[in-house]
Amino acid sequence: MILRALSLCLAAAAAVPAAVPAVAADLTALAHLDPAASRVADEGGGVAVDLAISKAVPYRAFLLDAPPRLVLDFSEVDFGASRxxxxxxxxxxxxxxxxPIREGWSRLVAELDGPYRIATAEERVAPGGEGELRLRLLPEDPAGFAAATAAGVPEVARWALPEPAVVDAPRRRQTGEAPLVVVLDPGHGGIDPGAEAGPVHEAGVMLGFARELAEVLRRAGMTVALTREEDVFVPLETRISVARATGADVFLSLHADALAEGEATGATVYLLADEASDAASARLAERxxxxxLLAGIDLAGQDDLVAGVMMDLARTETRPRSERLAGALAAAIKGQGGRMHRHPIQQAAxxxxxxxxxxxxxxxxxxxxSEADRKRLSDPEWRARxxxxILAxxxxxxxxxxxxAKLIRQ
Ligand SMILES: [Zn+2]
Structure with a gap:
């Protein structure tokens, strides 16, 4: 299973010291990437990365293993609409x-076809303050690459990961006496736009949908928090931590992915499972x-969120509760004339x-x-229904x- 395989391999990194431009720049304006003057191309036996930026910015470059990746972090660079x-x-x-990967920082990740080393990395600063970042990667033998990346992720690269939450006991279940605490999780964001259809991307569509839904739920007296409030990257692990820190009674992740299968249309509810219900579900979870992973985050350690035994015990009780929620969602969406996928409830890791x-x-x-789904998603009336x-x-x-919960307590 892909997740297990990933969690076994530790991310490793080799850092190149950050270059800080000597030219005093206007710190208030965002630097822009000029895609027309930039390139990522084969050169000799290696790879050339040339980035033209409207002003020189602090950056750092490092390599990660499994899969081999080049990661470039910048003090915020606006990549604009360019893909x-x-x-x-x-x-x-x-x-x-x-x-964007978090406030004030942008990231570029290139997944490589094998082991390389950063042969040169330099930022040239033009008299006008414009920056040109030039990196040259050359092939490296596996042993050299392993040694170079064995030092681990540079300390600062850990910023995206939350401290693992220490949990003493599964939290008390809601008994209807306090407002229901709902955490909505708009999928993707920032460096990870999710599915794309022309100018429309999943991260943006789901953020809009989640904001509207939050309003609907709040008006009904529920307490609502979002795992992200803007177009930023939030690691999967952090999304779970947000739910925990908020004291969520229920967690709802919202997506509108792309699937190659022609029949992928209509709403679908997914549950966690080791075994995916079909190949499409497995691909979705993997993606x-x-x-x-491509954003430079490793899912290793996710299972350390709580001690193993406690976790298994809690899951045994939680699983049927999640199943009931999936059933309620499928029934309510159907009941309101919404269109469900022909297999409305599926599972994957x-x-x-x-x-x-x-x-x-x-x-x-x-x-x-799906063109029909895209149309529905852009229709305010359909979204309101x-x-x-979901509220129902x-x-x-x-x-x-x-x-x-009351029965169990007695
Ligand atoms: Zn998605």
């Missing part, structure tokens, strides 16, 4: 991603984990659903790969869940 695909003309770069004691489901509101259905499902679920 990484336009720049990448290298056969040796298997994937290229860029975007979500992969986005984190979604890391974001791994909270042991918080009922968690992932809702594909629709698929961006879908949000009404949460209400129904909360009543049944509270009744069960």
């Amino acid at each position: 990484p695909g336009a720049l990448d003309t290298s056969d040796r770069v298997l994937g290229l991603a860029w975007g 979500h984990d992969r986005a984190d 979604f890391s974001v659903l791994k909270s042991p004691d918080i009922p968690s489901v992932l809702l594909e509101v629709g698929f961006l790969s 879908m949000q009404g259905a 499902a949460l209400r129904d679920w909360a009543v049944a869940d509270a009744a069960e």
Whole structure:
């Protein structure tokens, strides 16, 4: 299983000291990437990365293993609407991603076809303050690459990961006496735009949907928190930590992915499982984990969120609660005339659903790969109906869940 394999390999890194421009720059304006004057291309036996930036910025470059990746962090660079695909003309770069990764910082990640070393890294500063960042990667033998990346992630690279939460005991279940605490998780964001259909990307569509849904739920008296409030990258592990820190009664991850399968249309509710219900579900889970990996985040240690035994115990009780939530969502969406996928409830190894004691489901509101779904997602009336259905499902679920909690307590 892909997640297990990933969690076994430790991310390793080799850092190149950051270059800080000597030219005093206007610190208030964002630096912009000029895609037309930039390139990622094969050169000799290696890879050339040339980035033209409107002003020189502090940066750092390092390599990560499994898979081999070059990571470039910048003090914030605005990549604008340009997509990484336009720049990448290298056969040796298997994937290229860029975007904001947290406030004030942007990241570019190039997945490499094998082990390389950073032969040179320099930032030239023009008299006008413009920066040109030039990196040259040359092939490295596996032993050399392993040694270079064995030092671990540079200390600062850990910033994206939360301290693992220490949990004494599974939190008390809601009994209907206090407002239901709902954590909404708009999928993707920042360096990871999610599925794309022309100018529309999943991260933006889901943020808008989550904001609207939050309003609907708040008006109904529920307490709502979002795992991200803007277009920033949030690691999967952090999303779980947000739910825990908020004291969530329920966690709902919101997506609108793309699937190659022509039949991928309609809402689908996903539950956590080791075994995916079908190949498409497995690919979907893999892609979500992969986005984190390519952003330079390793999912290792995710299972350390709580002690293993406690976690298994908690999951045994939580699992049927998540299943009931999935059932309530599917029923409510159908009941309000919403369109469900022909297999409305599916399962796969979604890391974001791994909270042991918080009922968690992932809702594909629709698929961006389906024209019909795209139309529905852009229709405010349709979204309002879908949000009404989610509210109804949460209400129904909360009543049944509270009744069960009271029985267990007695
Ligand atoms: Zn997604």
